[in-house]
Amino acid sequence: MSSLTFIYAFLMYAATVIMVTGVAFKIYTYSRTPAPLKIPTTPAPTTQSGVVFRIVREVVLFESLFKANKWIWIFGWLFHFGLLLVLLRHLRYFTEPVWSWVVLIQPFGMYAGFAMVAGLGGLWARRILVDRIRYISTPSDHLMLLLLILIGISGLTMKFVAHTDIVAVKQFILGLMYFDIQPMPADPILLIHLGLVSFLMIIFPISKLLHAPGLFFSPSRNQVDNSRDKRHLAPWAAELEK
Amino acid sequence: MAVAEFEVPKVQPYPLVDIPKIKPDATVHLKSFPASEKIQEGIGFPGPLVDNWHKVAIDKMGDLLNRYRSLAVYMDACVHCGACTDKCHYFLGTADPKNMPVARQELMRKVYRRYFTFAGKYFPKLVGAADLTEDVLNDWYSYFYQCSECRRCSVYCPYGIDTAEVTMAAREIMDAVGMGQKYTNEILGKLHRIGNNLGLPGPALLDTLEGLEEDILEDTGVAVKMPIDVKGAEVLLITPSADFFSEPHVESLIGYAKVFHEAGISWTLSSLASEAGNFGLFIGSYENMRRAAMRIREAALELGVKRIVVGECGHAWRVAYSFWNTLTGVGHGGEDEFTRALQAQLDPRYPAPQHICEMTLDLINQGVLKFDKEKNDHRTITFHDSCNVARGSRMGNMPGGQFVIPREIIKAVANNFHDMADETIGEGTFCCGGGGGILTDDLMEVRVKGAMPRMQALQCVVDEHQVNFMAAICAICKAQFSKVLPYYKFDMSMIGGVHQLVSTSIRLSEKK
Ligand code: SF4
Ligand code: SF4
Numbered sequence: 189m190s191s192l193t194f195i196y197a198f199l200m201y202a203a204t205v206i207m208v209t210g211v212a213f214k215i216y217t218y219s220r221t222p223a224p225l226k227i228p229t230t231p232a233p234t235t236q237s238g239v240v241f242r243i244v245r246e247v248v249l250f251e252s253l254f255k256a257n258k259w260i261w262i263f264g265w266l267f268h269f270g271l272l273l274v275l276l277r278h279l280r281y282f283t284e285p286v287w288s289w290v291v292l293i294q295p296f297g298m299y300a301g302f303a304m305v306a307g308l309g310g311l312w313a314r315r316i317l318v319d320r321i322r323y324i325s326t327p328s329d330h331l332m333l334l335l336l337i338l339i340g341i342s343g344l345t346m347k348f349v350a351h352t353d354i355v356a357v358k359q360f361i362l363g364l365m366y367f368d369i370q371p372m373p374a375d376p377i378l379l380i381h382l383g384l385v386s387f388l389m390i391i392f393p394i395s396k397l398l399h400a401p402g403l404f405f406s407p408s409r410n411q412v413d414n415s416r417d418k419r420h421l422a423p424w425a426a427e428l429e430k
Numbered sequence: 431m432a433v434a435e436f437e438v439p440k441v442q443p444y445p446l447v448d449i450p451k452i453k454p455d456a457t458v459h460l461k462s463f464p465a466s467e468k469i470q471e472g473i474g475f476p477g478p479l480v481d482n483w484h485k486v487a488i489d490k491m492g493d494l495l496n497r498y499r500s501l502a503v504y505m506d507a508c509v510h511c512g513a514c515t516d517k518c519h520y521f522l523g524t525a526d527p528k529n530m531p532v533a534r535q536e537l538m539r540k541v542y543r544r545y546f547t548f549a550g551k552y553f554p555k556l557v558g559a560a561d562l563t564e565d566v567l568n569d570w571y572s573y574f575y576q577c578s579e580c581r582r583c584s585v586y587c588p589y590g591i592d593t594a595e596v597t598m599a600a601r602e603i604m605d606a607v608g609m610g611q612k613y614t615n616e617i618l619g620k621l622h623r624i625g626n627n628l629g630l631p632g633p634a635l636l637d638t639l640e641g642l643e644e645d646i647l648e649d650t651g652v653a654v655k656m657p658i659d660v661k662g663a664e665v666l667l668i669t670p671s672a673d674f675f676s677e678p679h680v681e682s683l684i685g686y687a688k689v690f691h692e693a694g695i696s697w698t699l700s701s702l703a704s705e706a707g708n709f710g711l712f713i714g715s716y717e718n719m720r721r722a723a724m725r726i727r728e729a730a731l732e733l734g735v736k737r738i739v740v741g742e743c744g745h746a747w748r749v750a751y752s753f754w755n756t757l758t759g760v761g762h763g764g765e766d767e768f769t770r771a772l773q774a775q776l777d778p779r780y781p782a783p784q785h786i787c788e789m790t791l792d793l794i795n796q797g798v799l800k801f802d803k804e805k806n807d808h809r810t811i812t813f814h815d816s817c818n819v820a821r822g823s824r825m826g827n828m829p830g831g832q833f834v835i836p837r838e839i840i841k842a843v844a845n846n847f848h849d850m851a852d853e854t855i856g857e858g859t860f861c862c863g864g865g866g867g868i869l870t871d872d873l874m875e876v877r878v879k880g881a882m883p884r885m886q887a888l889q890c891v892v893d894e895h896q897v898n899f900m901a902a903i904c905a906i907c908k909a910q911f912s913k914v915l916p917y918y919k920f921d922m923s924m925i926g927g928v929h930q931l932v933s934t935s936i937r938l939s940e941k942k
Contacts, residue, residue, distance in 0.1 A: 214506070223499040224716060226752045227592065229584045230821045230857040231829045238829075246588065255858075256513035256586035264511065264588075314512065319452050321512035323527045324536065326558035328549075329510050394548045395557075399589055402507030407500045408581075408590035413824055415752045416781050419764035424497060425756065428720065429768050 193360075193372040196382060200364055203386035210393025211401060218405040222422035232413035239412055246403060263310030267336075270304030273297045274343070281354075281361045298347060305340040308333055332395065335388055342381040352378045436875045438917050439523050439882040441889050449516045450525035457526040457879075462575050462872045465610035472619030473718055476608040483607040487562055488545050490606040491538075491599075495546065500595040505542045507589045508532060514583040514591075519861050520576050523879030528573045531583035531593040537569055538600050567609065574600040575611055576876050579712065579866035580817035585857050594866070598714025601867075605713055613870035618709040621722055626671035626705035632659075635701055638674050646684060652938040654691045656683075656699070661733050663698035665690070668706045668726055668750070668783070669741025670905035678926040679908055682742050685929025686786055688936050693793050697739075703729035706746035707905065711753075712867040719749065720757045727758040727772065736777040739784050742927050744816030744904030745865065750783045751823035787835045787903060788825045790932060794842050805935040806844035809899040812891050813837055813849065813928075814884065814911075815859035816904035830856075836903055836928050843935045848895040854887040862902075864910025877910060878917045885918045892920075901928045 189197075233239050245251045250268075253261045277297025280286045312333045315325050346352040356373040363370035391397070404410065421429075442448060470477030480486055495502050514531040516522065521529040528534060536558070543550030543559035550559030560566060579594035604610065620629040630638075639656035646654045657663065667690075673683040690697045703725040710719030730738055738760060740750045755761025759769030761782050776782050793799050813836060825831040833856050840847050854860050863880030891897040902908055902925060911925035 218499060218503055221496060221499040221502045224497065225756060227500060227595065227822070229581060229590055229592065230824075230832075232824070234827075234829060250588055252586055252590065253511070253513050253588040256517065256588075260511055260513050311511075318512070320449070320515040320527065320530060321510075323452055323454075324510050324512060324515065324530065324532050326510070327555065328553075328557045331556070391549075396506075396509045398506040399509045402503045403589050405499060405503045406507065406590040407503075408584050408592045408595075413829065415755055416761045416783070417763050418755075419759065419761060419766070419769060420756045421766075425716065426766075428717070429766065 189369060190371060192374055192379075193369060196360075196372045196379075197364060197369050199386045200382070203389035207389040207392045211398075214393055214398060215401050215405075218401065222424060223407045223411070224422035224425045226411055226413070226415040226420050227407050228411040228413050229408040232411070234413050236412055239410055243404065243410060246409060259314060260311070263307045263314070265307070266303045267307030267311065270300040270302075270307055273300035274304060281358045282365065284358075284362060301340060301344045301347070305337055305344070308337050308340065312337070328395065332397075335384060339381060339384045339388065342377050342384065345377050346375075346381065350375075350377055436878070439879055441882065441886045441918060450522065452527040453525040454527055457524045457529065457576060457876065458569070458572050460576065460873060460876050461572050462868075462870055463612040464571075465612045465615040469612060469616045469619055470605070470608060470610045472622065473605075473615055473715070475605040475610055475615075477610060479608045483567075483609075484562060486607050487567075487603050490603045491542065492546070494599050494602065495542075498595070498599065500592060501599050503589075504535065504591045504596060505539055505546075508535060508539065508591055511588065514587050514593075517583045517586050518577075518593075519580075519582070519863060519883045520578075520876065520880045523863070523882040524576075524876070526576075528569070529576055531587075531591075534573050534577055535591065535593055535596045537566070537573060538596055541566065567604070567607075570600050570604060571609060574604070575867065575873070576880075577866060578817070578861045578863065578868050578880070580861035581821040582817065582858070582861065585821060595714075597866070598712070601712070602714040605715065610713075611867060613872070614709050614712050614867040618713070618718060618722070621705055621707075621709065625702060625725060627707050627709070628671045628675065630671060630674065630704065632701035632704075635674060635699070635704055639699070642680070642684060642687075646687070650938055652691070652940060654684075654687050654938070656687050657697065658699040659701055659733070660696070660698035663696045663733060663735055665695055665697040665737045665739050666703075666730055666733055666735040667697055667699055667739050667741060667786075668703055668746075669699070669786075670707045670743040670746055671705045672905040672909060673741055674704075676905075676909060678912070678923070678930060679742075679905055681930035681933060682927030683929075685927065685931075685933030685936070686741060688933055688938060689786075689790050689793065689799065689929070692936060692938060693798050698733060698735070700729035700733060702732065706740055706743050706750065708746060708749040709867065711745055711749050719753065723749065723754055723757040723760075726754065727760055730760065730772065731775070734775065736775065737780050737784060738776070738782055739786055739789055741786050742903040742905065742929060744818035744906065746905070747785060747903075748818035748822035751785070754783060785825050785835075787839055787928060790929070791835050791839050791842075794839065800937040801843045801932075801935040802937055803843060803845050803935055806931055807846070809844060809931070810846040810848065810895060810897045811840055811844055811899045811901055811931065812847070812888070812897045813840060813855070814862070814900050814902045814907060815855050816902055816907050817859060817861050817865055819903060820857055820859045833857075836901070839928055840901060840931060843931050848891050848897055850887040850891050854883065860884040860887065862904075862907040862910040863914060865904075865906050869906055869910055874913075878914055881910070881914045881918070885914075885920075888920070889918075898924060899931075900925050901931060902926075903928050
């Protein structure tokens with residue numbers, strides 16, 4: 189095994205483990221932390237299915253953001269849905285034979301890459317041009333955007349400018365999945381792309397990327413508005429009753 | 431008291447086109463009076479600043495992070511998207527960037543990152559983490575007491591991050607180290623000691639109520655009762671103590687009494703629980719909130735009432751609707767021993783607690799109450815949704831009932847009604863500027879500037895529809911607007927209660 193293959197195989201495994209365990213740990217912490225009071229924000233659903241529907245709308249449509257600011261909504265939505273399509277398209281590197289719906293979305297996935305980068309560019313422009321948003325931005329906010337844009341651009345470059353040997357890439361990835369390590373193609377853009385992706389996965393559990401699980405645990409969004417009909421007692425609060 | 435000079439913000443035509451350019455530190459100097467040691471001790475906190483405050487503060491923060499999922503999630507989830515930056519009335523009115531909800535949260539979040547996260551421990555500059563210094567603590571005292579906990583920002587945040595929760599946590603931490611706010615904590619102490627925010631003892635209440643009965647008799651020729659401490663009454667009314675003494679609040683109290691009279695429902699106030707407002711909410715202290723709410727449970731058991739109805743107050747209604755069941759078992763569905771006695775006593779046909787507006791509208795719909803609507807014809811009315819009703823609670827049995835019910839009442843008792851602009855009412859309502867512990871003279875500048883967005887929307891209906899009365903269902907809104915309206919060249923008597931309107935046009939009969 190070449191040292192390049194060794195380094196990348198190690199990196200990808202490490203990144204996966206760190207991301208999965210880190211996020212799982214965070215989710216565990218959130219779910220273990222009690223929510224002592226009912227604090228759903230209006231318009232709060234009165235049933236559990238209403239809550240599910242509300243969260244789905246937040247996840248799919250970014251409903252609250254839409255109410256708040258159309259520019260952030262447009263760029264944010266473009267970016268996230270571009271990213272989603274791109275990720276789904278990448279499934280073809282992980283499946284053999286490739287699932288037919290993954291084949292079907294290939295062309296969309298390619299252009300979604302541009303949408304993703306455009307959305308990120310828009311968000312970054314706001315961060316720089318709008319004084320309020322410039323004020324609240326930390327260096328890591330800028331770096332995160334840079335990181336995602338570089339990932340997008342390096343990916344697009346491999347598709348549209350300097351083609352990479354995707355057959356070899358796929359072999360490498362399938363090899364990782366089945367613990368039968370195959371050689372890593374030494375294409376510099378590919379190396380950058382995968383390196384950045386691994387880095388992103390590693391910082392996921394210690395960065396603002398935690399907004400992804402956070403959305404599902406936000407009491408103002410995930411609680412049922414039924415406080416008059418059901419007593420809601422957290423364990424530490426129940427202690428006070430004794 | 432000498433009032434400091436400050437510029438009253440310009441009211442621009444609606445819709446708001448200009449989001450102000452940020453002016454860093456524009457209001458950093460505005461601090462409410464600190465609580466004395468005695469005040470702090472009255473509610474179970476030390477004062478003044480304890481010696482090992484740094485350790486106490488960080489420990490307390492850790493404790494709260496373990497106790498409140500909201501805080502734990504909100505500290506991590508913000509992406510600095512900026513969607514909330516122009517949603518706070520205090521930012522719109524003062525242009526101080528730390529009044530942007532995300533920046534307000536960031537005051538705590540940078541400390542959280544520093545002491546509780548990997549990135550903040552090892553790369554503080556990169557992620558914007560900072561030590562908890564005395565300067566930071568002073569910033570907290572400025573800006574966490576320039577938040578009315580109105581939750582408007584939470585409606586617009588993609589993750590529902592609720593700055594009010596962060597503000598409450600910050601205030602609880604400050605209280606824990608001995609840095610309390612005089613206004614809120616003194617009132618809370620009075621509530622614990624005497625039973626209401628104004629510190630009115632039982633005999634004073636009795637006196638006032640008798641005086642009011644005489645007034646009504648003189649006005650209407652009908653003997654309407656204002657009973658207190660009556661055992662076996664059907665309804666226990668819990669209302670903000672401002673209703674007993676302040677204008678225009680008392681007009682609504684008279685309105686409630688007339689409704690009970692006309693509907694023939696026996697009711698009573700309680701000298702033990704003569705306060706609906708619960709300032710424990712403002713400082714995020716579960717224990718204080720619970721202690722304050724306990725009086726209501728005790729009064730209900732002692733008087734043997736079948737229903738509990740809450741008067742016009744926003745924060746009171748939020749605590750009553752959302753928290754009473756949790757805190758004290760006033761509500762349904764409790765399976766513990768603690769709540770069974772109360773549930774056995776309360777009439778299951780009615781929600782517990784019930785809002786006075788829910789009760790009145792029910793009676794109107796049943797045809798029990800009759801009105802001479804033209805008696806309100808000298809008024810052209812608009813309705814101000816109070817934050818904690820609009821965003822923290824509900825009425826009736828459908829989502830959004832809290833928006834519909836008060837408006838239905840107004841339309842049933844008066845002829846002229848016009849809503850303010852859509853984005854400024856309902857769930858997007860703008861705070862009066864005085865909620866959440868800000869209603870103190872030492873913060874007058876904050877209050878006046880924070881009221882600007884509401885004044886702007888009001889100006890618009892005044893110009894377009896000649897509105898001359900703004901109805902509200904919150905004691906704080908009423909007190910705040912009475913003070914602030916004149917700064918914007920409105921008449922202070924423009925503000926009043928929904929039941930004030932009911933009181934004006936209700937047809938009273940002798941009997942009952
Ligand atoms: S809760 Fe209200 S006052 Fe506090 S930051 Fe949010 S919008 Fe401003
Ligand atoms: S809207 Fe929410 S996520 Fe966006 S900056 Fe404000 S608090 Fe943070």
